[in-house]
Amino acid sequence: MSIWKKLVTALRGGASEVGEAIVDANAIRILEQEQRDADAAVLAARNxxxxxxxxxxxxxxxxxxxxxxxxxxENKALAALNKGVEDLAGECANKVAELEGLRDQEKILADQxxxxxxxxxxxxxxxxxQIKGLKQQIEMTKAREAVQKARVATSTATSGANNKVGTAVDSLARIKQRQDEQDARLEAAEETADAANGGDLERRLQEAGIGAKKNGGEDVLARLKAKQNSAQ
Structure with a gap:
């Protein structure tokens, strides 16, 4: 097969697929039109x-x-015979024969x-x-089509909602990460500021027991007791 014949065959196949897709997409509409055509045909047949x-x-x-x-x-022919009028009886008999011929033709027509x-x-x-059954099938098909469309819409909406939830969770995770990073930067900045002001050195000296220590509640209480003893 030449390349041109193959291309023509491929185009014909594509056209067939497009045609089938159009028919499938309008299947219910086509069925309803066929039902209307059948109704019209039955109406014509009924007429x-x-x-x-x-x-x-x-x-x-x-x-x-x-x-x-x-x-x-026949009665007239019999009456003519009874009176001996043979010629009139014959004419009446001919009329009967004519009418019987017409009757036989009409009988054939009536039988037909x-x-x-x-x-x-x-x-x-x-x-x-058949049309009644077709109408019932169309109604069931339309109902099933409506249910399937509803299911598709629900599935799409649910999928979209799930995607949105996933996106929101991802956004929250990114926000939390940024906040953690910001807290870490702030803590680092504060530590750097303390070191620059000597606060970090004093803290380390106090922890080592060197230098002045801030008075705690026990120190204050001991001082007050000592003062009371001195006064006595």
Missing amino acids: SLIEIKAKHKMSLQRLEAYGSDISSW FGKQVEILHTQVTKADT
Whole structure:
């Protein structure tokens, strides 16, 4: 296969994938449109059934009229025979034969209408049942789609919230680290200031027992006792 044929095949494959993606994204909308098309088709079939039923009914009425006319002309033919009027009886018989021919044709037509009524009635009933099932399936599909969208939204929101919590925890950790570093710098600065003022040297001398010591409560109490003894 040449490179151009391969490219054309690849483009066709890509177009097919895009087409399938569009169909999948609009699946429910397509189903609803197909349902509306089916409803329209069933409505048209039901209207046709009504028309054929009406024609069947009219055909049956014509059959009944032909039967009545045939009986009437047969009676006239018999009456003519009873009176010995052979030619009139023959004409009446011809009329009966003509009407029977029309009746037989109408009977064929009525039977055809009757069969069409049965077929269409069965088809319309079946289509109604199928459309009812399709509507139920569409409603369940729409409900499931709504639930899945809600789940996706909830999952996204939860994931976002978790990410935000994680970001906040990280921010707190960084703030704490900065504060610890600031405290360390302040303590170092204070120690440096004490050393510069000689405070650190005096503290170390006192700790070594050298130099003046600040009077504590026990020293003050001992001094007061000594003063009291002197006064006595």
